[in-house]
Amino acid sequence: MRLTESITNGFSLVHRNWQLVLVQVGAMLISFVGFFIVVGFPLAVAFIIFGLDLTELSNIHNMLSTFHRPAEIVSRYFGLAVFVLASMLLYLTAVLSLGIFILGGSVGVISRSIKDRAATFSMGIFFSEGRRLFFPLVGFTTVVGLIFLGLAFVLGLFGGAIAAIVSLAREHEATLALFLGIFFSSILFVAGLFLILATLAVTLYGTAAMTVNGLGPVASLKESCRYLHRHAAAFYLYSLVFGGYIVTSFFLLFVGYPLRFIPILGPVFAVFFQFSVHIAQSYLGLVMLATIFWYYSATSGFGESGASGTSAPPTSEGSMPGTDTSGPQVPTHEETLPAKEPTE
Numbered sequence: 001m002r003l004t005e006s007i008t009n010g011f012s013l014v015h016r017n018w019q020l021v022l023v024q025v026g027a028m029l030i031s032f033v034g035f036f037i038v039v040g041f042p043l044a045v046a047f048i049i050f051g052l053d054l055t056e057l058s059n060i061h062n063m064l065s066t067f068h069r070p071a072e073i074v075s076r077y078f079g080l081a082v083f084v085l086a087s088m089l090l091y092l093t094a095v096l097s098l099g100i101f102i103l104g105g106s107v108g109v110i111s112r113s114i115k116d117r118a119a120t121f122s123m124g125i126f127f128s129e130g131r132r133l134f135f136p137l138v139g140f141t142t143v144v145g146l147i148f149l150g151l152a153f154v155l156g157l158f159g160g161a162i163a164a165i166v167s168l169a170r171e172h173e174a175t176l177a178l179f180l181g182i183f184f185s186s187i188l189f190v191a192g193l194f195l196i197l198a199t200l201a202v203t204l205y206g207t208a209a210m211t212v213n214g215l216g217p218v219a220s221l222k223e224s225c226r227y228l229h230r231h232a233a234a235f236y237l238y239s240l241v242f243g244g245y246i247v248t249s250f251f252l253l254f255v256g257y258p259l260r261f262i263p264i265l266g267p268v269f270a271v272f273f274q275f276s277v278h279i280a281q282s283y284l285g286l287v288m289l290a291t292i293f294w295y296y297s298a299t300s301g302f303g304e305s306g307a308s309g310t311s312a313p314p315t316s317e318g319s320m321p322g323t324d325t326s327g328p329q330v331p332t333h334e335e336t337l338p339a340k341e342p343t344e
Contacts, residue, residue, distance in 0.1 A: 003237050006298070010241075010291030013113050014283065017121040020106050024282035027102045031095050038091040043084055100141065103207075104133030110290050111211045114297050136210055139217035144203045151195050158188055201228060201238040204289070208296040231299055241288045248284060252277045 014020065108129020112119050162184040170177035206224035209215050215223055228235055256273040 006291050006295040009294045010287045013290035014286045017109055019121045021283050039087045042087050100137050101130045104137050105130035107211045110293050143217055148199050155192050201235050204292050208293045241291050245284050
């Protein structure tokens with residue numbers, strides 16, 4: 001399958017389920033408002049309860065000087081610190097749970113649209129898929145997160161080793177140290193970029209395997225690794241769509257940056273443009289998901305039988321389900337016709 005065909009089908013899937021973009025935007029607004037409700041409002045109340053003088057924050061010199069007495073700050077505002085930390089943890093837990101639920105509902109709707117091309121979006125299906133995939137996605141993202149942390153730790157060790165080598169070389173020759181620093185830094189950058197892309201690709205294709213095939217977290221991770229090993233083009237496709245997402249996002253931010261310098265109305269324009277950028281990013285993120293899911297479904301053997309919703313897999317003997325081959329077969333029309341005598 002051509003990569004451009006997968007991208008085109010990804011756009012088509014999102015256009016058929018355009019309500020998912022509204023759901024993504026609604027989740028973003030809920031997260032934004034929830035920050036002020038869960039964190040901002042309790043923080044303001046705590047400031048009043050603990051008698052913190054907000055006018056001191058206007059004096060930057062006095063505010064910075066307080067950091068030289070951390071023990072006094074902790075002893076004086078320990079309750080406030082615990083209260084703010086608990087609010088932040090509650091907010092992060094709620095936002096992560098909402099994000100995983102929205103992701104599960106979105107990929108579930110996309111998977112159903114791939115199986116049945118006549119399927120349309122409905123909130124009932126969305127919530128049903130979100131509940132079905134919530135805990136599997138929690139387990140899968142936890143496993144992938146631990147792997148990502150392990151890779152970051154290994155890259156940090158290599159970075160420390162490179163710094164030690166460059167420092168040792170600088171004692172003997174500055175030019176050699178400069179060369180080694182650039183050389184090893186380039187290798188570390190390329191290796192880190194590849195590992196990040198590979199981890200993200202495994203995550204996305206593992207999510208596809210979990211949604212399409214109903215696998216568990218560990219089984220989805222193994223299936224994703226095997227699939228990427230067998231289909232190298234799948235990694236190229238993910239790199240292409242992910243790179244397009246990043247480039248488009250940077251371009252939109254670059255275009256909207258000068259708006260804030262417009263006198264008087266500049267900040268207002270910047271806020272509306274930033275909101276539009278979030279909508280565009282939600283749309284492109286869904287297109288990326290739909291593209292990867294379509295390609296995985298078509299190349300993993302699911303697409304031929306699941307995309308049309310009509311064909312069925314053959315049985316072990318090679319016959320189609322529902323056909324009885326045990327009894328005597330009815331002769332066909334050709335078999336019942338009498339043989340013609342040769343004409344003279």
